[in-house]
Amino acid sequence: MSPRLNDRVLTLVLSGAAIVSGGLVLLVFLFLAKQSLPAIVSVGISRLFFDSHWHPTATNPQFGVWPMIAGSCLVTIGAIGWALPVGLGTAVAIEFYSFKYVMGFLTRFIELLGGVPSVVFGFWGLVSLVPAISYFHPPGQSLIAGILVLGLMVAPTVALTSLTAIRSVPSEYRRGAVALGVGRVRFICSIVVPTAARGIAGGALLAAARAIGETMAVLMVCGNIPQIPKNLFEPIRTVTANIALEMGDDTVFHRSVLFLTGLVLMLVVMIILGIVEPFRKRVAYE
Amino acid sequence: MIAPPGNAIEVKQLQVRYGSRTVLGDVNFSASRGKVTALVGPSGCGKSTFLSTLNRLTDLVPGCHVSGEIWVDHCRIDSPDCDLGQLRRRIGMVFQKPNPFPMSIKKNIAMPLKEHRFAKSEINDRVEDSLIKAGLWNEVKERLNHSALRLSGGQMQRLCIARALALEPEIMLFDEPCSALDPVSSDVVEDLIASFRGQLTVLIVTHNLSQANRIADDVSVFWIRENTGTIIESGPLKRVFSAPQDPIAGAFLQGRRG
Numbered sequence: 001m002s003p004r005l006n007d008r009v010l011t012l013v014l015s016g017a018a019i020v021s022g023g024l025v026l027l028v029f030l031f032l033a034k035q036s037l038p039a040i041v042s043v044g045i046s047r048l049f050f051d052s053h054w055h056p057t058a059t060n061p062q063f064g065v066w067p068m069i070a071g072s073c074l075v076t077i078g079a080i081g082w083a084l085p086v087g088l089g090t091a092v093a094i095e096f097y098s099f100k101y102v103m104g105f106l107t108r109f110i111e112l113l114g115g116v117p118s119v120v121f122g123f124w125g126l127v128s129l130v131p132a133i134s135y136f137h138p139p140g141q142s143l144i145a146g147i148l149v150l151g152l153m154v155a156p157t158v159a160l161t162s163l164t165a166i167r168s169v170p171s172e173y174r175r176g177a178v179a180l181g182v183g184r185v186r187f188i189c190s191i192v193v194p195t196a197a198r199g200i201a202g203g204a205l206l207a208a209a210r211a212i213g214e215t216m217a218v219l220m221v222c223g224n225i226p227q228i229p230k231n232l233f234e235p236i237r238t239v240t241a242n243i244a245l246e247m248g249d250d251t252v253f254h255r256s257v258l259f260l261t262g263l264v265l266m267l268v269v270m271i272i273l274g275i276v277e278p279f280r281k282r283v284a285y286e
Numbered sequence: 287m288i289a290p291p292g293n294a295i296e297v298k299q300l301q302v303r304y305g306s307r308t309v310l311g312d313v314n315f316s317a318s319r320g321k322v323t324a325l326v327g328p329s330g331c332g333k334s335t336f337l338s339t340l341n342r343l344t345d346l347v348p349g350c351h352v353s354g355e356i357w358v359d360h361c362r363i364d365s366p367d368c369d370l371g372q373l374r375r376r377i378g379m380v381f382q383k384p385n386p387f388p389m390s391i392k393k394n395i396a397m398p399l400k401e402h403r404f405a406k407s408e409i410n411d412r413v414e415d416s417l418i419k420a421g422l423w424n425e426v427k428e429r430l431n432h433s434a435l436r437l438s439g440g441q442m443q444r445l446c447i448a449r450a451l452a453l454e455p456e457i458m459l460f461d462e463p464c465s466a467l468d469p470v471s472s473d474v475v476e477d478l479i480a481s482f483r484g485q486l487t488v489l490i491v492t493h494n495l496s497q498a499n500r501i502a503d504d505v506s507v508f509w510i511r512e513n514t515g516t517i518i519e520s521g522p523l524k525r526v527f528s529a530p531q532d533p534i535a536g537a538f539l540q541g542r543r544g
Contacts, residue, residue: 172383173388175346175381176381176387177387178346178374179378180375180449181371183371186400186401190387190393190397191387191389195388
């Protein structure tokens with residue numbers, strides 16, 4: 001095989017793979033749209049945001065999905081809100097504050113934590129976290145329970161991506177800072193974190209994407225009442241939990257409405273990514 | 287700031303090991319105050335390692351073990367009660383590859399000053415002052431808040447020098463400061479280093495013997511003996527170049543070895 005032919009075959013194979021993976025995403029999107037179509041036609045998108053309640057199968061049906069979108073967003077923001085500082089702190093601690101052999105062990109442990117199935121986290125949340133919360137503020141199944149469990153689930157992702165980002169900071173900066181007598185704290189705060197900010201933000205986004213799509217754990221600990229919570233201790237229902245809870249109902253129309261809510265969630269995520277993207281680009285200092 | 291006479295640096299029986307490998311052994315060295323001392327020798331004979339023992343940058347290298355005596359201004363820097371922050375304020379260091387931090391030109395200089403607890407009012411003065419001393423002020427005064435990473439290689443290197451000068455060090459260590467620069471920038475940086483003579487004690491590692499010839503008062507020749515780097519000849523530049531006591535050093539300085 002001549003090198004040129006070789007190259008052409010590789011190009012063909014690789015572009016084929018790229019088309020397949022890109023095409024699959026498009027197909028999923030089209031499938032979602034097609035399944036949602038009956039609901040879009042008979043209900044319309046606006047009722048999802050203007051109806052006040054969620055009773056899709058009642059005789060006088062209501063399709064207000066926005067409390068659940070709010071639930072999804074709140075639980076995700078809350079989870080990232082604490083997983084980001086904890087994950088970043090862990091990464092900094094591993095890289096700058098622990099001994100080498102502890103570091104290896106800790107990194108393995110975090111990788112392991114990242115691989116624990118979400119239902120296990122949910123189960124743990126249900127049997128130990130929820131009762132603890134209900135002791136302070138019943139009913140226990142609540143937004144805060146979801147935030148705590150989800151944050152625990154995504155913190156390893158944040159820690160590992162932050163660690164990668166921190167390690168990619170050039171070692172010349174370290175030597176330069178040390179040679180100037182700059183201490184570890186200032187070095188971390190004014191050089192390492194800003195330089196790695198892009199990677200850290202990327203990791204946080206990845207974690208947020210996982211958190212907003214997470215279903216099982218939030219379903220188990222959040223109480224599943226579709227409402228806008230007035231405080232952290234009120235139950236919420238996320239869009240994903242709603243789909244999982246109601247998909248057993250096999251009327252075609254109900255299912256179509258559920259697909260529509262999934263489509264809306266996907267659009268919300270895309271809009272959020274669209275808003276965040278320019279900021280991510282601006283973070284890099286140059 | 288004219289330095290008092292005497293030796294700024296005294297090194298006795300220095301040995302440096304990386305794990306089980308001895309990279310420097312039996313090193314005895316002294317640097318006169320206010321003079322420029324060039325450290326020359328073939329690659330891999332421990333010149334850079336030697337330089338980084340003086341401000342204890344070797345602490346950063348896992349498995350690196352330094353023994354012997356290192357005196358900086360009659361103070362043993364290898365003792366446990368040596369104040370490292372203070373030591374590194376007094377000894378500036380510039381590396382082969384310019385390493386400005388990814389922040390503005392001004393912050394590059396202000397950040398270490400903040401670390402050493404200089405007052406805010408003084409920081410601004412020192413930023414300007416050090417940039418003037420490094421011959422960079424006129425080129426950057428309009429864009430102090432721009433990223434330092436947009437400067438040219440030579441400008442970056444002078445910023446790194448300014449950053450160290452702002453802390454008013456008594457000693458400056460240069461680890462091949464010109465070898466990553468184009469010829470014109472290299473000349474500018476070389477002239478700048480030469481201008482420190484009489485004010486600062488300068489140690490400069492260089493592979494460029496004619497550069498050493500142009501700017502140094504004293505020279506130390508490093509060589510590898512029995513797989514270990516050591517100093518085989520030291521003294522005033524003219525004497526070492528014209529009448530070396532060590533034949534290998536003589537051959538190296540004439541370009542016949544190394």
